[in-house]
Amino acid sequence: MNRFEERLARLRAELAKTEAEAFYISGAPNVAYFTGKKGNDCALYVTQKEAFIITDFRYREMACELTWLTFWEWGTGRSTYDFINSRPEKTIGVEKDRLQLSVYLDLLAKCPEKKIVPLKDIVLELREVKDEYEVEATKKACAVAMKAFDHMCEYLRPGLTEKEAAAELEHFMKMNGADDLSFDTILITGAKTSYPHGVPGNDVIKKGDFVTIDYGCKVDGYCSDETRTVAIGSATQEMKDVYEIVLEAQLTACNNIKAGMTGKECDALARNVIEKAGYGEYFGHSLGHGTGLEIHENPRYSQNNNEPIKAGTIVSIEPGIYLPKKFGVRIEDLALVTDNGIINFVTAPKELIIL
Ligand SMILES: [Mn+2]
The missing domain is CATH 3.40.350.10 (Creatinase/prolidase N-terminal domain)
Structure with a gap:
């Protein structure tokens, strides 16, 4: 068979x-x-x-x-x-x-x-539960995406527009093994980073900006999904503080999620960190979602999901804080859920990178 x-x-x-x-x-x-x-x-x-x-x-x-x-x-x-x-x-x-x-x-x-x-x-x-082929294909897609992130850390600079930077990212992935994009690339800068799903436009990247890149590619039909937020040239203390809270929330979720927890419990791992820091109202989406042939599949790590998460699912872990008119930060990995914890497919650095 x-x-x-x-x-x-x-x-x-x-x-x-x-x-x-x-x-x-x-x-x-x-x-x-x-x-x-x-x-x-x-x-x-x-x-x-x-x-x-x-x-x-x-x-x-x-x-x-x-x-x-x-x-x-x-x-x-x-x-x-x-x-x-x-x-x-x-x-x-x-x-x-x-x-x-x-x-x-x-x-x-x-x-x-x-x-x-x-x-x-x-x-x-x-x-929802992936077989070995699907896991391997997802890993391959994540590897292409991570290579593209390394490339973008070299490439991003003040003066580029969001659209130019997004085009470079997409071209690089296609030239390095991607069959397709997982979804429309989000590459946004400055105050626009407070839009969780902002669309790249003609806004110019400037020194002192955050750039949020939420992107992915498909290999053998399967999606990757990853978000990194980097600073260009410098970052204010507030930017650094908010970044650290999101990072702590993301790491807490990565270190504690395992099969059998409910989607709500998984979501709460990150949400508690952000709420305790006083930014709860600025984390208005759920913690994560399954991926596969499509970018959004089951399971959902959301406050509404009281079902236990199954081993063998592949899920994103993506807390964020979005301060309207100021900036936003999101950090996202993609991982396989097992009975003992997660296997993270995204190993790109997560400490704040100032390019
Ligand atoms: Mn995602």
């Missing part, structure tokens, strides 16, 4: 617990989980005995190479709905979280003999 067949077996075990005889999967990352390809414009139809990939001529050759799936081609007068109507299964599960509403309405209208059942997203749950 290859890893995709193993995943299909796990999917079937979950599917058996529902009323659905087949599962129609069209969310691109969910499709990618069973194909190892990007998954755009492809769908899967999985029963207890069979598994189909449904796509068109553009992906014909690729689809035929996926020997664990049977290819069914739409286009030239036949649609996915014809395929579904040709099948013996009566009850068909669909992804509640991922199916486009128009496709759902079409399924209801064009497949009137079928019972269409929105299911909780089984595939997202399967994707």
Whole structure:
């Protein structure tokens, strides 16, 4: 069994617990989980005995190479709905979280003999705990990203715009093994660093600024995610003090998170440090999130998550303090959760770097 067949077996075990005889999967990352390809414009139809990939001529050759799936081609007068109507299964599960509403309405209208059942997203749950291939791919992506951070420590200087610096970072990652970006690069400077998800613009990097870089790349389909905040030329005492609080919060979380704690307990490790220092109201997001084929996956390290964190999940650990109109600091690593603690994939330095 290859890893995709193993995943299909796990999917079937979950599917058996529902009323659905087949599962129609069209969310691109969910499709990618069973194909190892990007998954755009492809769908899967999985029963207890069979598994189909449904796509068109553009992906014909690729689809035929996926020997664990049977290819069914739409286009030239036949649609996915014809395929579904040709099948013996009566009850068909669909992804509640991922199916486009128009496709759902079409399924209801064009497949009137079928019972269409929105299911909780089984595939997202399967994707939460990573296998060895996924761990290795994530590590590779983190290694490329860390090399790019070293490069940026050489490259960043006053006079560059945020967009220029972001372009350099992205180009460097692509030239050093990245297949793609994990998400739109956040590279912001000065007072704008108080925007947790600021967008790089034409603002010019100046001496005495913080620069926050939250970025990542994909290798073999898997995302890295890392944030570092550096100072350019100098930093005020307030900047240094806030940086130290965020660092202590981040290190406290890294040193204490382990499988079995709830998402809320993990979040509290960092939040308590920041609250005690008097900056609680300036840490308005959660501590972290899972990553994988997508940049935001389960589990969540948030105050709302009372579920225990599983071993084998890959999560970000990213506290921050954001002072409007002044500056912000965030430090983020990405780590594998085990029963004994975390294995941190990001080993880039975390003490304040003044370039
Ligand atoms: Mn993140």
